[in-house]
Amino acid sequence: MxxxxxxxxxxxxxxxxxxxxxxxxxxxxxxxxxxxxxxxxxxxxxxxxxxxxxxxxxxxxxxxxxxIGYLKQNTIIESTMSIMDEMLLIFDEVIKLEEKLHEISHEISSFTEEKDTEKLEALMDTYSKLSEQYVEADGYSFRSIIKGVLKGLGFTEDELDKPINILSGGEKSRVMLAKLLLQKxxxxxxxxxxxxxxxxxxxxxxxxxxxxxxxxxxxxxxxxxxxxxxxxxxxxxxxxxxxxxxNYSTFMKRRKIELEQAMKQYDEYEREIERQEEMIRRLHAYGS
Structure with missing residues (x-):
């Protein structure tokens, strides 16, 4: 497709x-x-x-x-947040969902037999639906995913709490790449x-x-x-x-053949020009 x-x-x-x-x-x-x-x-x-x-x-x-996600060359991020906190911004909706689940869970646990059972059932239903959304959004693993991407791009566990504004230009570029890869x-x-x-x-x-x-x-x-x-x-x-x-190596082989063919065609063209010019010279000589 x-x-x-x-x-x-x-x-x-x-x-x-x-x-x-x-x-x-x-x-x-x-x-x-x-x-x-x-x-x-x-x-x-x-x-x-x-x-x-x-x-x-x-x-x-x-x-x-x-x-579409676009990583521009030499784009520098400016932020006073830590590397980890900057990554967590990407999952802001997941974090809000997580907080909502905690609220509902606490409310459900505080119910007694004397309270409204219909309200309890409604809360249980809401909790179930939000839990499905949470799982689909990698709610149980997004922090591990963040750390995995940052580690893959060369950041250590100890560096995740470093403020972005003190990083080098190269480190900031890696932060931008990590953010792009995490944005799905x-x-x-x-x-x-x-x-x-x-x-x-x-x-x-x-x-x-x-x-x-x-x-x-x-x-x-x-x-x-x-x-x-x-x-x-x-x-x-x-x-x-x-x-x-x-891939690139396959392209280079094809490209070499194309350039050789183009050069051959050019040489043939040059020889044809020379042949035509020689014919013209001979015709002029014959005519004189």
Whole structure:
């Protein structure tokens, strides 16, 4: 099933076209590497997909109910909260649900036989329904999930209480990545996600992406990371986009063949030009 698509999307800034008539589709669970030289339009495409900028023409389709999460490159978070408390903000509704369950549980436990049994039954019914919502929202495990993601990205247990505003730029970038992964987006757009990650954290992120039940588009200059995470490559160059099946290494093999064929065609074209020019020279010589 198609989850995300672009149809003839174009964008120009001032008088310069950045992308022209880009079209592609992304299906369920596809992981895509978006590559190209700096200035090729990769970040512009991400900003179009997330409605941060409007395309000049073309159509964007996002499947109904699909939520996009976008990790911008070099985005710095400013907060006086601790790392753990910042993560807990993501689960604010779950925490409120947890508090409500505690309130109802206390009220139920205080009931005696003399009290209104109908009210007790109503409370029990409400408690049951809220409990189901709590389980579906990972209410019994969200704190462990938070710690698992933070640990995977290189934070130790002792660092979780550190205020964010005293962290380094690299640590703040890892906090932003953790927040994105915990927000349960359906489609992830990751711009250089391995910046500021050590080898162990990169390995953890590779496994996370491979196991992620959704779609991912990754801008990265790390060919080994792309080899271990994606099953398609989008190459952006000359204001256009071309799709290749397979990981980065597979793309490079295909690309090498294409360039060799293009060079061969160019050489044949040059030889044909020389042949035509020689014929013209001979005709001129014959005519004189």
């Amino acid at each position: 198609i989850v995300l698509s672009c149809n003839n999307v174009s964008k120009a800034f001032v008088a310069e076209n950045i992308i022209e008539n880009i079209s592609f589709t992304i299906n369920d669970n596809e992981k895509v590497g978006l590559i190209g030289l700096n200035g090729a339009g990769k970040t512009t495409l991400f900003n179009i997909l997330t409605n941060n900028i409007e395309p000049d023409s073309g159509e964007i389709y996002i499947a109904k109910g699909k939520k 987006a359906d489609i992830l757009l990751l711009d250089e996600p391995t910046n500021h990650l050590d080898i162990e954290a990169i390995s953890w992120l590779e496994k996370y992406i491979k196991n992620f039940k959704g779609e991912v588009i990754i801008i990265s200059h790390d060919r080994y990371f792309l080899d271990n995470t994606v099953n398609r490559i989008f190459l952006m160059e000359n204001k256009s986009l071309k799709s290749y099946k397979g």
